[in-house]
Amino acid sequence: MRANPYQISAFTQSAREGSFTRAAEKLGVTQSSVTQHVANLERTMGTKLFVRRRDGLELTRAGRELFAVSDRLRNLEQLIEEKVANYSEIAAGHLSVVANAPRPAMPVIARYATLFPRVQIEFTLVSWTLAMQRLHERAVDVAIVTEPVIDEQLYSLPLASTRYHAYVRRDHRFARRKKLSLRDLAEEAVIVPEDGSLTQRLLHQKCGELGITLTRLVKTTTFPVVKEAVLHGIGVGLLLDDSMSASSELIGIEITDMNETYANYLLAPVDKRELRFVRSFIDVAREVLDIGNEVEGRDQVPLSRNRKTAK
The missing domain is CATH 1.10.10.10 (Winged helix-like DNA-binding domain superfamily/Winged helix DNA-binding domain)
Structure with missing residues (x-):
């Protein structure tokens, strides 16, 4: 049968x-x-x-x-x-998007929703690990991920680069500092996203290389929760500098031991790229983030070749 x-x-x-x-x-x-x-x-x-x-x-x-x-x-x-x-316009439909940080995803989603109001968008913030897993399980249409591992199954479009900063409230004793080292944070409550996040893996790697132990690590869920925890005075937040909307109540301080830049990518399963909803989302991302077509030739280079942290 x-x-x-x-x-x-x-x-x-x-x-x-x-x-x-x-x-x-x-x-x-x-x-x-x-x-x-x-x-x-x-x-x-x-x-x-x-x-x-x-x-x-x-x-x-x-x-x-x-x-x-x-x-x-x-x-x-x-x-x-x-x-x-032969659609003359995008009809009603559904598009699922995940990201490991709310920005730069939010400006793209906002513009897309304005242009195509009949398309239902399901947007979820997840850890780096879960975002990559959902992509490979084909459970989502599009993902925006920092430092992804890219293979032949994924279409990828490079977006902006970002770096980590330590964020504190304006009344924190570090607020006037221009720079901090990880050793300065050894006795502080350091707030990070959940297990499986890129942040935790990079932080543990750096601390291991420097022989530093962070004695008061506070694990939350996503970057917005880290931001809220900092605003409530729980401790120092470790955040990508474009992971959240700016706040007048927070100060971002350079971390001397984590001054590398990390690339954000828009990803989709290769065979979903030409679907109308996915293709239009990619076009909107280019417009909102001011990305030229010249990056197209570079968008299939696997970061795993040169980024140990992406593994």
Whole structure:
């Protein structure tokens, strides 16, 4: 018995949405039709493709392997549909975006939402590790990541470079300092994003090289939470200088031991790049961030060749 296109379509959309109900809505069919197609596909394969949970669907190992192929097929179908329809304007749809810091993603999203108000944008802040994982699992359309590991499966567009600063409140005893070393922070409460973040890995690497132990490390979730923690006087925040909107209450201080620059990249699975929503998002990013087409020739160079920290 062979799988038919309806079964593959039902499975792929369910995997994308994490829900049989939402998949049925996107496909314009009943939920029972979707669940029946998926059940028949599972019988054909002799294995479960989803773990059914109260909060949605989770792909099994077999499901992830099939989705890696079927999602590419669905992308090709979407490209064909777009070519045939010959859209004169972007219609309603959905675009999922993740980033490991809110900026420079936010200005691009704001401009995109203004230009294409009928496109639903799902934006999530996640750790560096989770952003790369979701890209390779094809769980998102676009990611904006600092110092990513790029391979042949990913389209990449270099954005601006950034560097780390120590941020303190204006009433902090370090507020008048122009520079700080990591040794100056050894006894301070140092606030960093969650495990799996690029910040934590770089900080641990630098401290290891210098033989420094930070005795009061405070782990939060994302960069905005780090900012809030600093504003509430919890300690010194370690932040990329373009990771958040400016605040008159915070002072950024150069860290002499972490003065390297780090590149932000816009990433997408290679075969999703020409999808209308993804392509238009890339175009908007070029406009908002003032990126010329001349960078196109450089956008496939894997950073992992020369950046140990990206591993």
